[in-house]
Structure formats: C-alpha cells, structure tokens
Amino acid sequence: MIKKSTLFVVVSLLAGGCIEPDDFGPEGTYTVGTRATVKAASLEYADADREPYQLQWYADDAVDLYYAPTKLWTTYARTSPGTDASVAGFSAEQEWEYGRRSHIFYAIAPSRALSETSESDPSGLSLELAETQLVSDGIEKYMVSSALAVVKESSGEKHVELQLFPALSLLDLELSATSDFVLKTLSLTTVGAGTGKGLTGPYKLDAATTTVNMRTTTGNSVTLDFGEGLTMEKGKRYQARAVVLPAKLAGVNLSVSGSTSKSSLELSACEAADLKPGTVNKLSLSLSPGPIRQDYTFNVTSGAIGEEANNKQLIYLGANKTQSTAVKGIRIAESKVDLEYESGETKSEDTFWEAAAPDWIVLSQTSGKGAADIDVMVLPNLNPLKKDRVETTTDLSADGTANTYLVHAPGTYRFDARVMGNGDAGVPDGAGFTDYNGSEIASAALSGGVSARVLWQECVSQITDVKYDGSSIEFTTSDHVVPSNAVIALCDAAGRIVWSWQIWFTDELNTDDVIVNANTNETAVAQGLNRFSLMDRNLGAMCRLDGDATRFPKKREGEITVIQYTDESKTIPTGKSFTTKVYQHGVASNSYYKPLCYCGMKYQWGRKDPFVSPYTSGNWPAFVRFDGDNNEIARIVTANGGFGKGYGITIASGITSPDTYYKPNSTVHWMDAHNYDLWGNADGNKVDAATNARPYGMKTVYDPCPPGYKVPTIDAFTAFSTTWVVGGFSNGYFFRAGSSDTAGVFFPAAGEINSGGSLGSMGAEAYYYTGSVTKGSNNSHQLQIKNGLVNNNNNTGHGNARPVRCMRETR
Template sequence: MYKLTFYAITLSAALGFACSESGGMDETTLPGPQNPSGDFHLTAAIDPITRTELTDASTVIWKAGDKLSAWIDSDASNANVELTLTPESDGQPVGRFSGPLDPSSDAFTLYAVYPYADYGSDPAAVMRTVPAEVERRSDVNEVIGVSDFMLGRASLSRADDEHTIAFSHPLALLNIVIDGSNSIFSDGVIESFTMSAGKTFVGDVVCNLKEGSIAAADPEAGRTLTINYGADAVMSAPQNAWVAIMPADLTDAGCTFVLTLTNGQQITFTVDPKVAFRAQTRYTLTFDDIDGWISRKKAAAKSYDLVADGGGRANCYIVRNGGYFKFAADYPDRNKTYELTGVTGADWLWSTGDQPLVANLGYGSKNIYFTVRPGTEGNAVIAARDDAGNIVWSWHIWMTTEDPLTPTHYTRGNTWLLIDRNLGATSNEQGDAASYGLYYQWGRKDPFPGVNTAGSNAESSEPGQFSGSTQAFVINDAFSGHTFKSVRNSAMGDDDLAFVTANPTTFVHFYQQGATGTNTWAYNLTADELAALWNSTTDKSKKTIYDPCPAGYCVPVNNGYAWQNWTADFVAFEPSLSGVVYSNGADNTSYYPAAGYRKSGQASNVGYTCAYWAANMRAGTITPYAMWCYNRSSLGNSAQPTQYGLPVRCMKQ
C-alpha cells in the first residue's frame, strides 16, 4: 500500500506590538517545516471532520477525524481525494493519513488542503472563504483549522517508501488587543470590533495550489471584518482576539477600527498600520491608550445618545457607565415644539460631591455633550444658556452604577408600577442616607440636594437653609450669582415659570398670597395653571414638560387611594422612624426611606417623616396629594403645600 507523511507548520511566538501614531508594526515570520518524526498509510476515510488543535508553542496537533483534500497533478482520477488521519496519529504533531490515492506516474506532484471539502477537480481553482464576520477567538490555536485553512505541495516519487509534504499557512494571523482599563470606558463590555480598509483582505478567495498563491475572487469586495465578542469581554482588563486575514498591503489603505461597547459607546480609531500583511506571519495591534488617542485626534468617540437610546426626551437622564454622552437641548415633550430658542452654550451648574461629576461640557448641533468617569455615582444639573449667560433650560443627570428603573408591582395588579428607589438616590439600602435621593418643589422640574445623614429625633432639621445636614455639593463659578438659597415668592417678578426656569438653584417659599392662593411657591400662576405643571388628572400618560422623571416615567398620579391598603412595616435604625417597607405579597416589597422634606430650603424631619409627591391636586384645592407618614403615625394620603420640597418615587407610564 502506498505511504505518505505530512508535516504541519510550527508557529513561533509573537513579539509584542502596539500601533504607534506613525503606523509602525512588528511582525514575526513563521519558520519552515521541521524534520519528519513519523509516516502514515493511505486507507479509507470514515470519521467526520474535527478541528486540528495547536499546542501552546503553536505546533499543530492532529486530532482524530481530521481530513485532507488531495490532488495529483494532471490526473483526473486522483482529484480532490479524501484522506483521513490514522488512529495512531491522534494527538501527534506529524500525522499519517489514509485514502484511495493511486498515482499513475513514477514521479508526480501532490497538492493538499486542510480541512477536506468538495473543492472540485482543478487544484488551481480551489475556492475558500476568509470570514468577514467571526466570533472572538482569544487564542491563535483556536483560529487555525476553524476559520481558515492550510495548503501543501510536494514533488514525490512512487519509488520512495516514505513521502513527506509540508503545509504552509496562506493567511496572515492578526491579534487585536484592546485594553481599556485606564480609559473612561473601563466599566464597559466589548460588543464588537470592526476593521475596515480601502483594499480587500477578507471574503472569497481562489487558491492556486500549483503556484502556491491565493487571490481575492472579487478585489472590490471583502474590505470589512467584524469580530463579535462575548459577555466576558470587559474593558477593565486586556482582551485579545485572533483572526485570519488575506495577505494584503494595507499601507495607506485608509484603515479604520471601530470599537463598539454593549452600553452603546463607540470609538473609532484612524490609524494606518503601514504594513504589508504576509502569509504565515502573525501580527499584533494593541489599543490601550484610548483616552490619549482621543485627545490626540487619532480616535473619536461617538457620544451615546441619551435621547435616542434612552427612550426619549426628559428632564432627567440616567448614566450608568463612564464614557461620552449627548442629549438634545430641547423641551422634553412629545406633543409640543421641541426646540429651545436662544441657546448658545451649556455647562454644568451644580453637582453632588466635592468635585464636578460631569466634564468636557459642550454644545453643538442643538445637542449637549459631556463625559462621565467610570464608577461615578451622584447627581448633577447641566444648564443651557444664552449669549447673556441666562439659563434657558436645565437637566438633571442621575449617575448610578445600578439600574434605578426596575419597577416593582404594587396594588391593583400591574397598573401601579414604581421604581425601587427615590429619584436621584444612589442606593435603596435601608438606613442609608444615599437612599433619600433629591428633593423637589411640587410642579418644578429641577432638584435640590439631598442630605448627608439618616436623621434622628435629636437632629432632624437644619439650623438654616442648605446648611449642616445637606449633602456636599459644588456650584460652577461660571454661573455667576447662582447658589442654593430660598427666596420669597413675591420676589419672582411677573412670570413665575420664567423665574424658576432661569433660577433652578433657588428654592421659593410662600410669603404673600398671589393669584394662586396660600401655602404655595407660585405667585402669579392661577390655580388651574399651577395644577397643570405636573398633572392635573389621574391619567399617567399626561406627563408634562416640567415632570422631573426619566423618559417613560412620571411623578405618580394619585386617584385617592394609591398609597393606601398596603401592608407596611416600620423600620427603625435610630430612636426615630427611618423608613417604611410597603408590601403587597412576599415578592412585592419596596423601601421608602423617611427622608423628610425641605421647608424654606431647610431639611426638616429627616429620619422620621416619609413624604412623597403625587402629580395631581386634591379636588377643589391647590394642595397636591402626597404619601405621608409622620413618626410612626398611620400611613396614607395627605395634601401638602407645593412650597415643600419632597422626594419623588417615579411611576412607569
């Protein structure tokens, strides 16, 4: 029986490489075949094709079921013959294959392709495909034999007892390394990485085994390669992906690399590798100084659109990851004209903490742009201003690493759905002051800071407005004259809404009765105008442009018993009440902290008053509904003055 021995390639270790601004690249050329260490016979093939594995040193290890396609030059009876690995070669670096190969000449040329397929009778026109979209392979050993192929050619003689053929790898092996651990995107997860060029480097190819060459079947196609990643591809650690590409000179080919994260962030790198990718050679491209590349204009971040990707316009936008963001500088109402007039710039107005939590503010194309560092938790307000520096509109940016929009099902089936924490809260842990969130005067869209303590009977109120119990905050010096303070309602001038819009840090308290009536911050508004600021009905679809909740959510509408008839447990962490746990079944509970309220700007009753706004007024009054519980008293609905600043628990529309 005829004998033949095949050799597999051995890939050498790759050198480290990082794409430089000049586009340089290191490479390693693979050595030729090693000396033979075995032989094999030709017999029938039965087993299905399996993948050939490689060792850590990138030596091919043949596996049971591996098959080859073989041709004898100018011999139609020996065209695309199926050869199968013999059992004794399983797990060996040199394979012995068997098959019905029967050369008719004493001297002949043998061509082979791994893996076996029905390639046809012409060894000069073997069709293969270099995939243009692949799943991430983190090891080069996972690439060879899966997404690409090996070619062999040898001049042989029937007179020899043993024959050898050396395989070569016709493709270039490219390792993409992405390391975002020190970037603004470090808390993201990679979704895909796309490489594009002005020349063909993937797609259908024609292998000419006689010449030992490959060429693109269509030189105008195959110019984009996409690598899809898995859920474990975190930006906080280096991630590498191996792919095979055609040999191609991509110098000055206009290469771009697009990194897309699962949270919607996208970074485009414009770098020229300045290299001719060669067969049987491995290359490494490393993208690790992402922020630096962006600052040096070698990369650009596509801002995550908080409107388009976040469900629509709103006065509050949620940011859970670091990165670049934008939102439309428009009114947050689907039913009215969006455009704000007179906007010429934007900046952050105030932020919780001792440093601003948003940065790189910009305004252009009617959008506001900003960045947030990974892991940021807290709240900020961004304001759009006109040429004179006046605030035209402002938006709340709620930064929390958790998902705050997890509704909890409560009474009346699934019709009453509220999120599991207060608006602006970065926690929903019982007894944590961070669960208190922010405070809102009824009918106004802009928040006021929370508090820094869970409260107690002894210290439940501040001695002055926005003083000792208020959480730390900073105000931007660029907004001259804006600070947290409380003023009389009579100080607003002729237009209440114009005043509070232009002064989002000013708390307005009742001093004189105006057109509206008593115990309200409003002075010029009528009762009907005041009632319409949030919602004068019990229809949760009637969200207004002054509603402070994120898109798809609103201040709860209350039909008189929304917060009643629940089972409630009082939760004490201090000598006073610290919260209430409502439940409507064992799996349907939610914690409402006793955050108290602000009165004339002062935090009051912190720790033993639960008070939460509803969106609508009690019939025939100018006092809106609220859920109210004071010092372990009975729970239920209460009508409270609009001048108070209360927390908000948003309702799903």
C-alpha cells in the first residue's frame, strides 16, 4: 500500500447556496449524521502520452471538515471502499447551526486531526511539513473543496449530504545545472500584473532519494530551502513539485533566483501559466551559479529642476527649464555591477533602474538599463477644465466657421479647414484681401493645404494629435486640459503656412454683458443701436476676473526618485538610489503671474492670430511656449515691420508667419501700407445723422473672434468714463453696463506688446481695439483705460498688439 502523505493544504471557498432549503429546526444547533462523497484529483498533462496522476483512497483514510458558523472541526472516517479507488465515502456526526442556507467549509485531505487547534480560522493555521514522499511512490494530490449542505431524509431520518471536488493544481519543475554546484535555495517570484493569489501553499522537492520539505512564503515569492544543500551535477535532471492554489498568472513572468553554497544563482525569468484546478503545469529551468562578488555603481546627477527659494520654481504653465538656459533633467552617468566568479573571471554589466514621480511630473523615460538622460517636464499648475472627456468627435464649425474655436473639455474635435475665417461673407468687394501667396481673393476658399500641425501651445500636452483629411482638421487633447491657448496651422507641400486657427481652452462663457451706451437718440434706442452684447471676458483669457485667478493652485513641490535594481523584474533593489526635489510656481495670489490669466491674448490690428504676453522679469522664470512635441520655443518671435519702413510686410506676411510679431518700429502700423478694411469697419467713426450711431461694421476673414462674435465697433464703449465705474481702479476698471448696474463689467489693464516687441503697462494701462477706423487716417479708434483716465474713443495708431473684447454679431 502506498504510504499516506502527511502534507497539508488549507483554503476557503464560499458555497453558492443550497440545492434545497436547510431544515435544521427552529433555533440553536443540530447534531446530525453527515455523509461526504469525495472524488480524488485527476491531474493531467496536456501531453496525451503522459499518464495522469491519480489519488487512491485507502481504508484508514479520513477527511477533516471545518464548519465556519459553529467553528467546529470534525474528522470524517472512511465508511465504504467502493469499487472506484478514486471515490470514497466518509461520515461523522456533525453539529450544524439552524437556519443556515449557505456555508463555508474548509476541507483537508488526506486527513490529519486538527480539531484541537486553538485557531478558529483554519486559513490561518501554521502547518508543518512532516516526512518525505519519494518520487518512486507517485505524487499525492491534495484536495481542497467547498460543498453545498443539503438536508436529505431517508427512512424518516435526516442527514446532510456533502460532495467535495478537487480544487488544486500542481507545478512540476524540471531542473538542470549548467555546472556542478550545491543548491541551497530556489525562489520563484511572480512579476507583472496578473491576478489571483499566485504561488502559495506547501512545496516539496523530490530528487533521487533525497527530498527537502522546507519552504518560506513572502508576498508573491516562494523559496525552497535545501538545508545542507542539494548536490547538482551538470547534465542531470532533477524534479521539484509544488501544490498550488488556483491562480490566474497568465500574462506575468516567474522570476527565478536562489543561492548555491558559494554564490547566488544567475537571475532568469520564464513565462507563468494560468494555474487551473486539476492541472499539472510543467516548467523546465536551467540553473547557473552566479558571481561570488557583486559591486554596484550608481552615478546619478541632476540639473536644478526648480528651486525652492528666490522665486526660481518652474513656471506654472508647465516647463522643462528654470529661469536659466540650461536644459533641466536627470543624468544617469552609469548604472552597473562589477562581477567576480569562483573561476576568477571578472566582468562588468549594465544594471537596471526605475524612476518614479508624482503624476504632474512627466519623465521622458521611467525605466532602463545603464546610462541614460531623463528629461523632466511638469504639467500646468492650473485647475483643469471639465475632467470627463467628450466621447464623440465634436464639430467646432457646426454653427459657423471662424478663426478661433472654443474648447471646454478634453476630447477629440474637428473643424472645416476649406475656408478662411467666416467664409465668403467676410471678403468685401474691392478690399484687396489676399491669400498666403499674396494673390488677391474674391472668395474665402482655401487651397494648397496638405498637412496640419500644432504651431504653438501655451501649456504642455494640451493638444496631443492633429490630422488633416483634405477638408477638415481634427485634433485630440490630453485628459488634463487647462485654460490656455494654442494655434493649429494648415501647411502646403513645401511646409508654408496656408492658414491658422486659434484654439481657446476656457470654461464655458457666461451670458453676454449687454452694454448700453450714451446714445439717447430715439431712433437709435428704438432700433437697439445703443445696446451691445459683449463677451464676458477678453479674447483668449484664461478666466474672467481677478478674483477667478485667485482660485488657481498655489505653488507645489514633488520628488523624483531613481532606484537601481539587480534584475529586469525590478523586484530586488541594490540599495542605491537618487532623489531630487521639483518646485513649481502657482497662480493663486501671485502678483507676477495672476494678471496673465484674465488679461487675454494680444492682437495686432487687422490680424487674426494671437500673441501671448512676453512677460519677463529678472526675478521670475521667463515664459515660454511649446510646439506640438512639447519642445520649448520662444515666448515671442519678432521681425521688423512698420508703416512705410520698406520691409515689405503685407497681409500675406501675417498669414504665412502667424506667430511672428512684426514690430511697428514706432510707426502707426505693422504693415508697410494701410488696408482699412481688415477688420470690416473702414468708416467706423462716421456718425449717422438720423440715429447718432456709428457703423456696426462687418466680420471679415481676418477677424480673430469665434463664431457668433466679431471685433467690436467703437460705439460699444462710448458710455465708459471715470464716472461710469463701480469702485476704484485695481488692475483695471469695472464699467457699468447701464445706469442701474451695481456690479460692473471688468476691463483689465492688460497692457500691450509695444513697437519694440516687449510687454508694457501690464496692470497699469490698456488700449482695447475695435474694427473702427477713419478711412484715410493713420489711426484707429480704441478704448483707453488707466488709473484716473478713460478715453472711450481714443484715435491712435494700431501697430502694437493689444487686447480685444469681442462683440456679438447680431443685436
């Protein structure tokens, strides 16, 4: 008779419910005869030529059962050998709790009485492995099961029927050695993102006439300890077998490690399997002795990734640089190990490392081997717009085309790229409008485009992908979209820009501010010619008010850690690591950055494309922009221009170089010659005798405002004065929308980009452009505000870049 095994496995499984209602009486407990029918495991190889392992039951076998509700153990004795050696019946008197419809059972087989244990939960028992089981005797199958409790009645007597089924699998290891050595330990570790409990349970190793039955389990790693050691000879095969709990390990690897009498084993890895109940999983492992000495070197340095003091944190819009010009990142000069073997051989190898950081710090690579350069980028320190992505592609031009489109949430968007601006209605007869080639146009049809790209974006990682299909441009945003602006360009085959569009990421706009101007003419009032609906914020602004900017985050700090590991699985660190701090500015109450959030973009008169404010300071990080690949580019690009200067700057110049600021050079215009129709109100200061109103103007293809809006007429501002304000001057004025308005509409002192290309007067003064000009004049009509001064029709030059407050197209 085969000697009965004394190895044990414990596991818990929850029964799904009773086949018939329990009938144990009204209350308390009930002692009743219970029968268990147990079918032995039949573990089969996938290879049909291999004989399945079978378990045979014997007359003195028994099964232990633990019934959780009453916390009682019962040992079930064998009652009938039967004709099938793999099936046995067991019975005992078992105490049951009344009224239970579902039960948890812990069954252990073959049995060893455990009822005297002080442990109330057998899943926490400490089991000892006893005597050896030789390979020549066959492999025992250890069953662990759950069963339904079903009350049966036979001849007027009630009893409980249980049926237990096998729930284990077997890991069959075939070991070989690349040289002669003494094996001391062998460890298996699951590596990856698989699910399940992994490798667990008692293990036994059979080798010739020697079996070692000692193991330790830590987390997802199991180590076999060979005591005095197992002498392995090169060319021979050895077997180790492990009983394992059901586990899904598909998609992960098993990392193999261990030690010999003189060194560690060389690390290796192999694919794991889905360990299903009732299966044998065969795994072949070739073991090699490792070095007797390992000296690790980890040489890592970093540039200053922001500094805590002296206002040198990284810019809140996201950046790779600090105030200085050096590229910032982490340099791993070397990550290696020097090895020495028993034979005297020495060698040096690159070793593995892994980098980690908070999610707002983006690393160009987070793992590798040997030397590397890790670029560091921080995401914008701004409150994101709506977090939920728009699931379907949104057509931004569905309600009309324009040169600016608003985006309020992350997602994928498209717009019509076959038309300039607002289309044919924006090309007045005889206006001398041209395309990017300088050819005069009679329609707004676009031609020549073959590809699209992000020309620039204020914040990193806002637009992640751009496509052009011949008629539409489609772009996709990241999941972290913040208030900011970007420009997408359509290019011809030579790479020249055919047209470009501003993408304005902002919260959904509030209801328009309806401004009632000073015109009391009865005809004008009756026709609504004294009322103007203005956008609630400056064009391109990140937020509406000074108070809105205070809700943006304050500065933050994070930490980047790089750890060196012994192997590719990155489970065993060498003890060497590198850590550096990262500091980033916030907005909140920051007097330097906060005004930029509500002042908006700047526009040269007659041009459709925005310019960011080139804000600079000797004490704060300089602003930058980013291209579509998140490379830093200059905050502003300038070139010489100016009225009558002879630089030849034309409409086409502005189209092909939308991000180039043509310096007026102290003249009245950025172009070499005037075109009074660019923003559609060439006679904008001409007063109608019947209505006392000035022309409303038309929207042209060069108008920068989004669908439904246009550059305003000067009449929108004629009520504004220092007596028509709410409160005092504070980075701007709150103007009354009407005589009874007590809240006011905020017009920030947004400053301007001056004739030399520098930012001036931020927080102190602003000129708000209109489309209104006096044809033949060198000037245009603008709203001027500064502390103690409001000029609601300032007739001055229009070469500098200034803010725009868009007006609703229809009254």
